[in-house]
Amino acid sequence: MACSEQEFTIPADRSILAWYGPGAEDRNRALLPRGFNGPDVHSCAADPTRAYLAELFVAGQGDAQVQWHWAPIVSGPRAAKPTLDQPEFSVAGNVEDASDSLDDMLADHPFGFDVVADVTPDAAFASLPFNGPLLTPRAIHPEVEMRLFPRAALGWTPQANDRVLMRGVWVLDCGHPPYGAEIHPPTLLGYARPSDDRTTIAAALVVPYRSSLLFNQDAAIAADFGNQARFDDPASKPFSLALGDALLRAAIDPNYTHLSTHALMIANRFDTLDWLVCAPLPRPVGATLDARWRFTARTGVAVTARSLETSGCVRVTATMSAAYVPMPLAYADAEWSWTDLSTSASNQLGQSIDIRLALIQKLKENGVPNPESLPALQPGNHPRIDAYPALSPRAGADADSPTGIVSDANDQPFPFYGRVRAAWK
Numbered sequence: 001m002a003c004s005e006q007e008f009t010i011p012a013d014r015s016i017l018a019w020y021g022p023g024a025e026d027r028n029r030a031l032l033p034r035g036f037n038g039p040d041v042h043s044c045a046a047d048p049t050r051a052y053l054a055e056l057f058v059a060g061q062g063d064a065q066v067q068w069h070w071a072p073i074v075s076g077p078r079a080a081k082p083t084l085d086q087p088e089f090s091v092a093g094n095v096e097d098a099s100d101s102l103d104d105m106l107a108d109h110p111f112g113f114d115v116v117a118d119v120t121p122d123a124a125f126a127s128l129p130f131n132g133p134l135l136t137p138r139a140i141h142p143e144v145e146m147r148l149f150p151r152a153a154l155g156w157t158p159q160a161n162d163r164v165l166m167r168g169v170w171v172l173d174c175g176h177p178p179y180g181a182e183i184h185p186p187t188l189l190g191y192a193r194p195s196d197d198r199t200t201i202a203a204a205l206v207v208p209y210r211s212s213l214l215f216n217q218d219a220a221i222a223a224d225f226g227n228q229a230r231f232d233d234p235a236s237k238p239f240s241l242a243l244g245d246a247l248l249r250a251a252i253d254p255n256y257t258h259l260s261t262h263a264l265m266i267a268n269r270f271d272t273l274d275w276l277v278c279a280p281l282p283r284p285v286g287a288t289l290d291a292r293w294r295f296t297a298r299t300g301v302a303v304t305a306r307s308l309e310t311s312g313c314v315r316v317t318a319t320m321s322a323a324y325v326p327m328p329l330a331y332a333d334a335e336w337s338w339t340d341l342s343t344s345a346s347n348q349l350g351q352s353i354d355i356r357l358a359l360i361q362k363l364k365e366n367g368v369p370n371p372e373s374l375p376a377l378q379p380g381n382h383p384r385i386d387a388y389p390a391l392s393p394r395a396g397a398d399a400d401s402p403t404g405i406v407s408d409a410n411d412q413p414f415p416f417y418g419r420v421r422a423a424w425k
Contacts, residue, residue, distance in 0.1 A: 006021070008020065008021035008022070010276065010308070010310075010311040010313060013281070014276065014278055014281075014311065014313065015092075015163055015278070016163050016192045016193075016194060016200040016202075016277065016278050016279070016280060016422075017092070017163035017164070017165060017190065017191070017192035017200075017202060017275070017276070017277055017278070018092055018163075018165075018275065018276050018278070019090065019092055019165060019274065019275050019276075020274040020275055020276050020315055020317075021274065023272075023274060024090035024092070024124075024125075024167075025090075025124045025125070027090060027271075028089050028090055028125070028128075031074060031087040031089060032074065033074065036074070038127075038130065039073045039130040039172055039179075039181055040073075041172065041177075041178075041179050043071040043072065043073065043075075043172060044066055044068070044071045044172050044174035044177075044179050045065035045066045045174065046065050047065060048177055048178075048179065049177050050065050050066050050174075050177070051066065051174070051175060051176055051177060051348060051349070052066045052068070052069045052105075052174045052175045052240075052348075053066075053069075053105065053175075053239070053240060053345070053348065054345070054348050054349040054350075056240060056243075056362075057345070057349065057353060057358050057362075058349075064240050064241075066174045066240070067238040067240065067241070068082075068083060068174060068213055068238055069105065069108055069173070069174060069175055069213065069239065070083075070169075070171035070172070070173060070174065070182065070184050070213065071171060071172045071174050071179075072086050072169065072170070072171055073130075073170045073171060073172060073181065074086070074087050074089075074170060081214065081231065083169075083212055083213040083214065084212060084214075084231060084266075086169040087169075087170075088167050088168050088169055088170075088187055088270070088271075089128065089167065089168070089169075089170040089183070090125070090165070090166070090167045091119065091121050091125045091128055091140060091142075091164075091165070091166050091167075091183060092121065092122045092124070092125055092163075092164070092165050093119045093120050093121035093122050093125065093140070093163075093164055094119065094120050094161060094162070094163060094164065095117050095118070095119055095158055095159065095160055095161065095162040095163075095164050095191075096117075096118040096119065096120055096139055096160060097117065097118050097160050098115070098116070098117040098118075098157075098158040098159055098160065098162075099115075099116055099117075100113060100114075100115060100116070100146065101113045101114040101115075101116050101143070103343075103344055103347050104344070105175070105344060105348070106336055106340075106344070106385050106387075107239065107261075107336065107383075107385050107386075108211060108213065108239055108263060109145055110145070110211060110263050110265070110385070110386035110387060110388050111145035111146065111147035111148045111209075111388055111390075111391075112145050112146045112147045112387070112390075113145070113146055114143040114144060114145055114146065115143070115144050115145075115146055115149055115151070115158065116141065116142075116143045117141070117142050117143075117158055117164075118139040118140075118141055119139060119140050119141075119142060119164055119166075120138060120139050121138075121139075121140055125140075126138070128140045128170065128181060128183075129181055130172070130179075130180065130181035131178075131180045131181065140181055140182065140183060141173070141180055141181070141182045141183075141184075142164075142166055142168070142182060142183040142184065142185075142186050143182060143183075143184045143185065144184075144185045144186055144189065144207060145185070146390075147388065147389065147390035147391060148185070148207050148208075148209070148391060149189065149205075149207070150205075150390065150391060150392055150393055150397065150417075153392055153393050153397045153398065154203050154205065154393065154397050154398055154417060154419070155203070155397070155398025155419070156191055156203040156398075158191055159193075161193065162191045162192065162193050163191065163192045163193065164189075164190065164191055164192075165188065165190035165191075165204075165275055166183050166186040166188055166189060166190065167183075167186065167187055167188040167270065167273070168183040168184070168185055168186030168187045168188070169183070169184065169185070170182075170183060171183075171184050175348065176348065185207065185210050186207065187206055187207055187210075187268045187270055188204065188205075188206055188207075188270065188273055189204065189205055189206075189207065190202070190203070190204040190275060191203050191204070192277055192420075194280045197280055198279065198280065198284065198287075198423050198424040198425075199279065199280070199421065199422070199423035199424075200277060200278060200279055200280055200420075200421070200422045200423070201400070201419070201420070201421050202277040202419065202420040202421075202422075203417075203418070203419050203420075204275075204316070204416075204417065204418055204420075205393075205414050205416065205417035205418070206268065206270055206273075206301075206318070206414060206415040206416055206417070207268060207414070208267065208268055208326055208327065208391070208413045208414055208415060209223075209265050209266065209267060209268060209326070209329060209413075210265070210266050210268060211263040211264070211265060211266070212231065212263065212264045212265065212266050213238060213239070213263070214231060214236045214237065214238065214242075214263070214264045215236065215237060215238070215239050215242035215261040215262060215263055215264065216230065216233060216235050216236045216237075216242070216261065216262055216264060217235060217242075217245060217246065217249065217260075217261060217262070218235070218262065219260075219262045219331050219333070220331070221233075221262075221264065222262040222263060222264060222265055222331050222386065223265045223328070223329035223330070223331055225265070225266075225267045225326055225328075225329075230264055231264060236264060239261070242261040243259075243261060245261065246259045246260060246261050246376075247259070247359065247362075247363065249376075250374050250375075250376035250377060251363060251368045251371065251374060254375060255375075256375065256376050257375045257376055257378075257381050258335075258376055258381055258382065258383055258384045259376050259377075259383040259384075260333070260383060260384040260385065262331075262333075262386055263386050265329060267326035268326075268415070269320055269324070270318070270320050270415070271320075272317065272318070272319050273316075273317065273318040273319075274315070274316075274317045274318075275315075275316055276308075276311075276313045276314065276315055276316075277313065277314045277316065277420040277422050278311065278312055278313035278314070278422055279312040279313070279422040279423055279424050280424075281312075283312055283424060284424050287424035287425060288309065288424070288425055289307055289308075289309050289312050289313075289422065289423075289424065289425075290421075290422075290423045290424070290425040291307040291314045291403075291420075291421070291422050291423075292400045292401045292402075292403045292420070292421045293305045293314060293316070293400060293403055293405075293418060293419065293420040293421070294399055294400050294401060294402070294403060294404055294405075294406075294418055294419055295316075295404075295405045295406070295416055295417070295418030296393065296394060296397070296405075296406045296409045296412070296414075296416065296417055296418060297318075297405070297406065297407055297408075297409060297415065297416035298324065298325075298327070298408070298409055298410050298412075298413075298414070298415055298416070299323060299324065299325070299407070299408045299410055300320060300321050300322070300323035300324025300325065301318065301319070301320050301321075301324055301407075301415045301416050302318070302319050302321070302407075303316065303317070303318045303405050303416050303418065304316070304317050304318075304405070305317075305405065305420070312422065312424065313422060314420050314422050316418075316420065318416055320415060324415065326413070327410070327412070327413040329388065329413075331386075332386070332387055332388050332389060333384045333385060333386055333387055334384065334385060334387035335382045335383075335384055335385075336382060336383050336384070336385045337382045338354075338355060338356045338379065338382055338383070341355050341382075341383060342354050342355045342356070356377060356379065359371075359377060360372050360377055363377075391413050391414070392412065393412050393414055393417050394409060394411070394412050397417055397419075398419065399419060400418075400419035400420060400421040401421070405418075
């Protein structure tokens with residue numbers, strides 16, 4: 001499949017990693033609803049001082065306002081379930097810092113703690129950051145769960161000063177006011193850096209899955225990608241409400257021994273991706289482009305790459321067709337100890353809390369007799385959370401040669417991944 005026929009002039013001062021042409025900026029503008037004036041903190045809560053989940057232990061279940069850990073800035077088409085079919089926004093910029101999170105609310109992180117970063121966007125994407133006074137000025141904050149991002153296998157760990165391209169859902173993090181804007185999670189991850197003054201190395205991949213942020217007591221439908229009716233099930237709810245269902249079940253079902261609820265997972269899809277990986281500037285006198293690339297893709301995903309000698313760049317295009325079928329995701333869970341859960345909640349709440357005892361107290365306040373005797377609230381019966389294993393590409397995913405594009409790679413889960421090298425010789 002050839003790259004798009006439309007050709008654009010590549011600026012003489014182009015960076016080492018950039019979207020090709022104005023398509024990404026134009027696409028972002030087209031996704032904004034009529035009259036959009038910027039992120040609205042009330043998409044998190046009517047009271048924007050509320051914190052996701054922590055409010056349940058302050059205001060109580062009956063006065064919960066924060067439905068979504070990550071509230072869409074631009075929602076999907078279903079007002080009652082705005083996290084479904086969210087539009088995805090593009091960004092290009094520079095990584096200011098990158099690290100691994102040491103604490104996340106694991107009940108809604110089925111692939112573990114996050115890889116986090118702050119990205120200063122290019123001018124064309126400067127409208128994406130929205131930050132409270134305690135957050136990095138002018139930065140957008142992308143986060144992706146560690147077990148979705150095979151950094152070691154891909155040979156790439158993000159670091160400060162990397163160039164970055166991302167596309168993903170644009171949200172407010174409602175976990176801790178003041179609410180800040182994030183790309184959470186990104187579907188496309190693309191990075192580049194100079195390995196020396198003549199060579200750029202780059203990596204890219206599309207993440208195959210993300211949580212819908214709707215939860216259900218039935219683990220069998222968690223990753224049933226062909227079952228769209230699961231999202232319309234009245235029992236599929238935001239986490240705070242699903243937690244209430246789990247507590248109700250604990251109160252009436254003596255065979256229910258571990259609190260749990262299950263994220264309804266989504267298989268990611270993407271529109272056309274078109275980007276450049278370029279050798280560093282300035283171009284040495286008399287130098288020519290030495291370009292190499294290696295991509296691997298599942299059936300239904302087409303990746304093309306082409307050397308552009310005049311600009312010293314490689315143009316990469318990726319498309320997904322209706323033939324794409326996600327790799328099945330086998331359900332998996334793990335224990336989340338009361339101690340670890342309480343530590344995480346204490347960090348979020350800003351004060352010490354024993355979650356097990358707090359839940360018992362909430363049930364007492366709601367008239368449940370002897371909740372301390374319920375099997376699911378015993379000290380040794382720890383909650384269970386969705387916990388999928390780390391995703392892995394094929395061996396050799398860190399290689400950018402021999403140049404080639406491997407198709408129909410259906411023994412690995414990523415729609416595509418790959419490496420590029422653009423150098424002067």
